[in-house]
Amino acid sequence: MPPKLQQLSGSVSRRGFILGAVATGALAACGSDTPSESSASVSAGSSPDLADADEQLFTLVQRSPQNVNVPGSIRLPISLSTGAAVLIQDGPETLVAQVTTLEGTPVGGPISAIRRDVEPGPYYAFRPEIDEVGFYFLNVEGGPVDGSAFEITTPELVTVPIPGEAMPAFDTPTTANPSGVDPLCTREPEPCPFHDISLSEALAGDKPVVYLIGTPAFCQTGSCAPALESMIDVQDQFGDTFTFVHAEVFTDDTATTPAPAVEAAGLTYEPALFITDADGIVVERLDGVWDKTELVEVLTSAAG
Numbered sequence: 001m002p003p004k005l006q007q008l009s010g011s012v013s014r015r016g017f018i019l020g021a022v023a024t025g026a027l028a029a030c031g032s033d034t035p036s037e038s039s040a041s042v043s044a045g046s047s048p049d050l051a052d053a054d055e056q057l058f059t060l061v062q063r064s065p066q067n068v069n070v071p072g073s074i075r076l077p078i079s080l081s082t083g084a085a086v087l088i089q090d091g092p093e094t095l096v097a098q099v100t101t102l103e104g105t106p107v108g109g110p111i112s113a114i115r116r117d118v119e120p121g122p123y124y125a126f127r128p129e130i131d132e133v134g135f136y137f138l139n140v141e142g143g144p145v146d147g148s149a150f151e152i153t154t155p156e157l158v159t160v161p162i163p164g165e166a167m168p169a170f171d172t173p174t175t176a177n178p179s180g181v182d183p184l185c186t187r188e189p190e191p192c193p194f195h196d197i198s199l200s201e202a203l204a205g206d207k208p209v210v211y212l213i214g215t216p217a218f219c220q221t222g223s224c225a226p227a228l229e230s231m232i233d234v235q236d237q238f239g240d241t242f243t244f245v246h247a248e249v250f251t252d253d254t255a256t257t258p259a260p261a262v263e264a265a266g267l268t269y270e271p272a273l274f275i276t277d278a279d280g281i282v283v284e285r286l287d288g289v290w291d292k293t294e295l296v297e298v299l300t301s302a303a304g
Helices: 199-204 224-238 260-264 292-302
Strands: 006-008 022-024 058-062 076-082 094-101 111-116 123-126 134-140 148-152 209-213 243-247 272-276 282-287
Touching (some): 094 123, 199 209, 224 292, 282 292
Antiparallel strands (some): 006 022, 058 076, 076 123, 094 111, 094 134, 134 148, 209 272, 272 282
């Protein structure tokens, strides 16, 4: 099966928000499953931008996989959506949430996330700090008490490189040696400029590495093209500090056979962006969706 992106979804009125039960589906990066959704009633909330149309139902969709979060600082990007899988373009500027244990004990204090506008729709990236393996709820302000479940798993069960681990060296396809991958880059009208050297060569260099695995032409979430464009947009600002590398997800334009780069990184989803230090240790990973503003923030932090 091609790689999939997991989602978190739930129903929400215009007077409040809720994250529902974990599900796999509609935001599959390279799949086409049908999403499952859960419903709940909500009280009048603190989201006045959506408070003027009580009857229409919305979902809140998590835009990242559910099996790759380990103890520490985690990232939970979510988007507002209609029940017809149409992402809301004009949600509130900020959402507030509280992480709790299954028993309802708060973990840390309230956290907020700003709206980041990117195709195909805005998202909010919550960044809670969680130290223990287990299941938790993300309770969005104005939503039901139970909120939505997500998992923190042990590092040993995560196949994709996590912060603190060495990024596995791999000879990604290059213009000089495409290694049977054609097209080498599905960006249109011109390929991206990140195929001059392989990941192995970049990791052997003396600079940190920014490594994207994603397919602009075939990513069903619509997130891969903006992800690649964000890298191109920041290259002038960070090109002296980082080496940028891109690898496609499929071997050809039939989009049926995953490229070796996917297996080498242990991916079951896309897009994924790995940022290493100069020694090749992963210091940050962005999954699912991000925009230029968040990428600038992450690279600025990684650059010290």
